[in-house]
Amino acid sequence: MVKSRQWLLAKKPTDMPQLDGPDATFKLTEKDLPEPKDGEIVVKAVYLSNDPAQRGWISPDINPERLYVPPVKEGTPMHARAISEVIESKSSSFKKGDWVFSSTGWSEYGVVPASSCQPAPELPGGMSRTHYLGALGGTGMTAWFGLTAVAQITKDDVVVISGAAGATGSMCVQIAKNIIGCKKVIGIAGTDEKCKWVESLGADTCLNYKKSSFADDLTKATPEFATVYFDNVGGEILDLMLTRMAKHGRVAACGAISNYNSSKERATGLKNWFEIISMRIQVRGFIVLDFMDKVPEAREVFTKALQEGKLKVEGSEHIVECGFEDVPKTWMHLFDGTNQGKLITKLQ
Amino acid sequence: MVKSRQWLLAKKPTDMPQLDGPDATFKLTEKDLPEPKDGEIVVKAVYLSNDPAQRGWISPDINPERLYVPPVKEGTPMHARAISEVIESKSSSFKKGDWVFSSTGWSEYGVVPASSCQPAPELPGGMSRTHYLGALGGTGMTAWFGLTAVAQITKDDVVVISGAAGATGSMCVQIAKNIIGCKKVIGIAGTDEKCKWVESLGADTCLNYKKSSFADDLTKATPEFATVYFDNVGGEILDLMLTRMAKHGRVAACGAISNYNSSKERATGLKNWFEIISMRIQVRGFIVLDFMDKVPEAREVFTKALQEGKLKVEGSEHIVECGFEDVPKTWMHLFDGTNQGKLITKLQ
Numbered sequence: 001m002v003k004s005r006q007w008l009l010a011k012k013p014t015d016m017p018q019l020d021g022p023d024a025t026f027k028l029t030e031k032d033l034p035e036p037k038d039g040e041i042v043v044k045a046v047y048l049s050n051d052p053a054q055r056g057w058i059s060p061d062i063n064p065e066r067l068y069v070p071p072v073k074e075g076t077p078m079h080a081r082a083i084s085e086v087i088e089s090k091s092s093s094f095k096k097g098d099w100v101f102s103s104t105g106w107s108e109y110g111v112v113p114a115s116s117c118q119p120a121p122e123l124p125g126g127m128s129r130t131h132y133l134g135a136l137g138g139t140g141m142t143a144w145f146g147l148t149a150v151a152q153i154t155k156d157d158v159v160v161i162s163g164a165a166g167a168t169g170s171m172c173v174q175i176a177k178n179i180i181g182c183k184k185v186i187g188i189a190g191t192d193e194k195c196k197w198v199e200s201l202g203a204d205t206c207l208n209y210k211k212s213s214f215a216d217d218l219t220k221a222t223p224e225f226a227t228v229y230f231d232n233v234g235g236e237i238l239d240l241m242l243t244r245m246a247k248h249g250r251v252a253a254c255g256a257i258s259n260y261n262s263s264k265e266r267a268t269g270l271k272n273w274f275e276i277i278s279m280r281i282q283v284r285g286f287i288v289l290d291f292m293d294k295v296p297e298a299r300e301v302f303t304k305a306l307q308e309g310k311l312k313v314e315g316s317e318h319i320v321e322c323g324f325e326d327v328p329k330t331w332m333h334l335f336d337g338t339n340q341g342k343l344i345t346k347l348q
Numbered sequence: 349m350v351k352s353r354q355w356l357l358a359k360k361p362t363d364m365p366q367l368d369g370p371d372a373t374f375k376l377t378e379k380d381l382p383e384p385k386d387g388e389i390v391v392k393a394v395y396l397s398n399d400p401a402q403r404g405w406i407s408p409d410i411n412p413e414r415l416y417v418p419p420v421k422e423g424t425p426m427h428a429r430a431i432s433e434v435i436e437s438k439s440s441s442f443k444k445g446d447w448v449f450s451s452t453g454w455s456e457y458g459v460v461p462a463s464s465c466q467p468a469p470e471l472p473g474g475m476s477r478t479h480y481l482g483a484l485g486g487t488g489m490t491a492w493f494g495l496t497a498v499a500q501i502t503k504d505d506v507v508v509i510s511g512a513a514g515a516t517g518s519m520c521v522q523i524a525k526n527i528i529g530c531k532k533v534i535g536i537a538g539t540d541e542k543c544k545w546v547e548s549l550g551a552d553t554c555l556n557y558k559k560s561s562f563a564d565d566l567t568k569a570t571p572e573f574a575t576v577y578f579d580n581v582g583g584e585i586l587d588l589m590l591t592r593m594a595k596h597g598r599v600a601a602c603g604a605i606s607n608y609n610s611s612k613e614r615a616t617g618l619k620n621w622f623e624i625i626s627m628r629i630q631v632r633g634f635i636v637l638d639f640m641d642k643v644p645e646a647r648e649v650f651t652k653a654l655q656e657g658k659l660k661v662e663g664s665e666h667i668v669e670c671g672f673e674d675v676p677k678t679w680m681h682l683f684d685g686t687n688q689g690k691l692i693t694k695l696q
Contacts, residue, residue, distance in 0.1 A: 056626070066591065067626055234621055243414065253625050269617015273582055276633035277601050278404070278414055283631040285624035 002033040002042060005324050007106035009072045012060035014263040019329055025058070026078060026106075026328045033111045036090045041114045043084035043102050048345040049133040050331045051167075052232075054080065055260040068287045078106040078328075081138070083120050083129055094119070099129060106327050108347070125306075127313060134167050134342030135313040136302060138288055142254060143171035143230075144298045145291040147180070150284045151228045151252040158184040158224060160241060163232030164206055165194035167342035168254060170316055172230050177202035178310040179301065182228075186221050188237060190337045197340060201312065209237055218244055225249065233258045235268045242272040245281050253285040261335055316341040323348050350381040350390060353672050355454035357420045360408035362611040367677055373406070374426060374454075374676045381459045384438045389462045391432035391450045396693040397481040398679045399515075400580075402428065403608040416635045426454040426676075429486070431468050431477055442467070447477060454675050456695070473654075475661060482515050482690030483661040484650060486636055490602060491519035491578075492646045493639040495528070498632045499576045499600040506532040506572060508589060511580030512554055513542035515690035516602060518664055520578050525550035526658040527649065530576075534569050536585060538685045545688060549660065557585055566592055573597065581606045583616045590623040601633040609683055664689040671696050 010027035017025035036042050056062060057072045057079055064071050072079050082105070086098040091114030094100060100117040104110030120129050123136070134140065146168075147153045159176045163169040164187030177185040187198035187206035195206035207217045218240060225246035231238050234256025245251070259267045275281060291298075305311035318339040320330045330345045358375035365373035384390050404410060405420045405427055412419050420427050432450040434442045439462030442448060448465035452458030468477050471484070482488065494516075495501045507524045511517040512535030525533040526549075535546035535554035543554035555565045566588060573594035579586050582604025593599070607615045623629060639646075653659035666687040668678045678693045 056622070062626075063591070066623060238621070243411070253621070256622050256625060259622065267619050269619050270621055271615050271617050273586070273601070273618055274404070274604050274607065275414060276631060277604060277635070278410075278416055278633070280633045280635060280638065281631075282633075283624060283629075285626070285628045285630070287625070287628060290628065 001035070002109050002111075003030055004033050004107055004109035005030045006077045006108065007327055008076060009058055009074050009078050012058050012074060013261075014060055016261045016335065017055075017058075017328070017332065019332065028325060033109055036088060036111050039091050039113055039115070040111055041086050041091050041094050041100075041117065042088035043100060043104060043110050043112065043117070044087050045082040045084045045102070045104055045108060045110070045347055047083040047130050047133065048106065048327065048347065049081040049138075050334055050339075050343040050345060051081075051138075052255055052257045052260060052334055054078075054331070055257075055335075059260070061263065068289060079103070080105050081133060083133065084110070084117075089114070093117075101132065108324050128317070130317055130319065130342075130344050131313050133344060135171055135311070135316050136299070139167040139342055140171045140302060141291065141295055141298055142168050142288040143175055144301070145288060145294070146230055146252040146254050146286055147172060147175055147228075149291060149294070150286045151230060151250045153180055153182055153228055155181045155183060157182045157227045158186070158222065158246070159228040159230065160186045160188065160222070160226040160244070161203075161230045161232070162188040162209075162237050162241070163255070163257065164198045164203065165189040165191075165340050166232060167316075167339075169230075169232050170198065170201055170341050173198055173201045173203045174311050176230075177204070179305050186226070188218075188233075194340055197315070215240060228252070230254060231256075235259050239268070239270050239272050242270075242275040242281065245275065245279055247279050249279065249281050251281060251283040253283055257335070317344055318342060319344045319346050321346040321348055349383070350457050350459075351378055352381050352455050352457035353378045354425045354456065355675055356424060357406055357422050357426050360406050360422060361609070362408055364609045364683065365403075365406075365676070365680065367680065376673060381457055384436060384459050387439050387461055387463070388459055389434050389439050389442050389448075389465065390436040391448060391452060391458050391460065391465070392435050393430040393432045393450070393452055393456060393458070393695055395431040395478050395481065396454065396675065396695070397429040397486075398682055398687075398691040398693060399429075399486075400603055400605045400608060400682055402426075402679070403605075403683075407608070409611065416637060427451070428453050429481060431481065432458070432465075437462070441465075449480065456672050476665070478665055478667065478690075478692050479661050481692060483519055483659070483664050484647070487515040487690055488519045488650060489639065489643055489646055490516050490636040491523055492649070493636060493642070494578055494600040494602050494634060495520060495523050495576075497639060497642070498634045499578060499598045501528055501530055501576055503529045503531060505530045505575045506534070506570065506594070507576040507578065508534045508536065508570070508574040508592070509551075509578045509580070510536040510557075510585050510589070511603070511605065512546045512551065513537040513539075513688050514580055515664075515687075517578070517580050518546065518549055518689050521546055521549045521551045522659050524578075525552070527653050534574070536566075536581075542688055545663070563588060576600070578602060579604075583607050587616070587618050587620050590618075590620040590629065593623065593627055593629050595627050597627065597629050599629060599631040601631055605683070665692055666690065667692045667694050669694040669696055
């Protein structure tokens, strides 16, 4: 019998999630796992993917009807994507020692149908498997489909990317500048150090939104206005960007992390909607799940770009090694500006 | 020599325009008009078009670079579309007694190049020429292109229209229900009387947004969610509608009258942007000027629809007869909920 610790969602947070106290968002528990039945495997989580989207899954504001995945219920394990090792198998699909993607959430171990897992084989060139969670996984696909299918970027575009030092944003910068070859790519990030990194990935410039001169800097960086804005953050930066969009500009609405930890009452409301009308701006919200049938094509593009040096995954991960008891604490770094690139938890 | 009174923009209003007092928005002046030169005509304004868009042209918040027409400058005549009578002509294009569209703004008389005017001949079936300003003019075209080219409505759509008793909205209702034949058309208006009128135009239902039960009423009216929202008002109704859009729904962003008289500091910010992402909503701002090349096609559709009784223009106008000194006062009715259909000033 395997004992597994797991983190449950204790209380949906209206504002910033709480690590402890009476309103703690998560609760650590332990349970005995059942013996695996035929067709099932026992997996041990090794890497956990940390994604801003998870914040939405635990929000009390969200009407379950209005979310693209079932939200997490209070008293049930927190959802997360994981790369796990198979430690026991009653399935012909996987054997002990195989690596898989599992939807076992914030659990040390899981007993799951083999059919619910996908293989996570080694990557070529000595690349870490963790890139399956980031650059070569959902994050990279989000960047790719958001830019190509949603915003339909071409070489002629002036592209602004917020959250440019984040997992998705850093891929956006490379895709726009190095793969598509856009005329100008402007990143927005939260520290000078991150901005330097974003520029090293290919951005023509990257602006630090925490500087008091940010609004001016953005105006100066976009004298011809932006034809495309890839928005990872929402809130005030989005509001400002609406005033810097070119006529008929396109906004790919990917995320709104700036408001994920604010109740709607406190959230910064968008004031510049009229720009959408007067400048005939087109806004398209999207979720990467809508493009899953095209993932193989995107993988081919990425593989070629990696070979040609147009896409770099080194340095695109921010891996935090911690004990299982610190899983929520590590996840919270998504919201304090710590991570550069994809934030991944490596369980000790 | 002709003397003409005219209303100048005295002071750009940050909030509700002021009719008098030290911060009066407009100022009545009189000037001697020059004698017409060869190729010019003298026109007398008979009807003035009152349009919410005019509020944008006099806003101090608007960056001239970000407007689709040159804004009105302080100290210059207020812009407006007019139907005028030719009282003297030094052009072969028009003779005395002809009717024209003139861009003479809020002026009693104008001396203008004949080439700056278009003929306004009589309409068939005894319809008033004023419909050129409303149902059969820019207003009707805005409704048509917004629904067909921007939102791309089909019979399968559930369409919600705000400002449904307004000039554009009342045309939208008829186009969506009677010409295109959409599955369900829901209007939103500001009094029960207006709602009844909107329903008489073809809407399946029309909701009074001033009722305290409005949010519930809207939820009940859209059990299957709305696939299309034609937005004339912005603000709180738009914010609420984002929560009632179906997955992949389309928003045609036409106007935002609810915020036209609020400085940005006081404007109601939009809180529900995340719905655009989670529901993959597509928003497209538009201005009718972008579709001028397709106006002849639209006119054909309207003519046929009028003949078939699918489009009614009777009752679609709200004509206020007043002296020239009351032109601003009449225009202000756009913002106090008075008008049903197109608000037109008839000069005494």
